[in-house]
Amino acid sequence: MLIIDTSHPIYRPLWVRLLIVGFCAGWAIIEFVNHEIFWATVVGGVAVYAAYVLLITFKPPPEKVEEPASVPPDEA
Structure with a gap:
C-alpha cells in the first residue's frame, strides 16, 4: 500500500524529503513535550x-528524455 506517491517530481530533491521527515519528527517531539501522547504517537x-x-526505500523515477519533434519535410 503506497500512501505517498514517490513518482511525483516534488520528491526528487533530497532536501524536500528531509524537510518532510524533519517536520513530522519535530511536530511529534512538540506533542510529546506538551504531554499529548496520543498525537505524539500518531x-x-x-x-x-x-x-x-x-529516505530508505526511495528510488527516483527515471528522468524523461525528450526527443526532438520530427518536422515533416516541406513539399514543393
Whole structure:
C-alpha cells in the first residue's frame, strides 16, 4: 500500500524529503513535550513511515528524455 506517491517530481530533491521527515519528527517531539501522547504517537508514526518511504526505500523515477519533434519535410 503506497500512501505517498514517490513518482511525483516534488520528491526528487533530497532536501524536500528531509524537510518532510524533519517536520513530522519535530511536530511529534512538540506533542510529546506538551504531554499529548496520543498525537505524539500518531505524528511519530507518520514520521517513521515518511522516513521509510522517502529516505530508505526511495528510488527516483527515471528522468524523461525528450526527443526532438520530427518536422515533416516541406513539399514543393
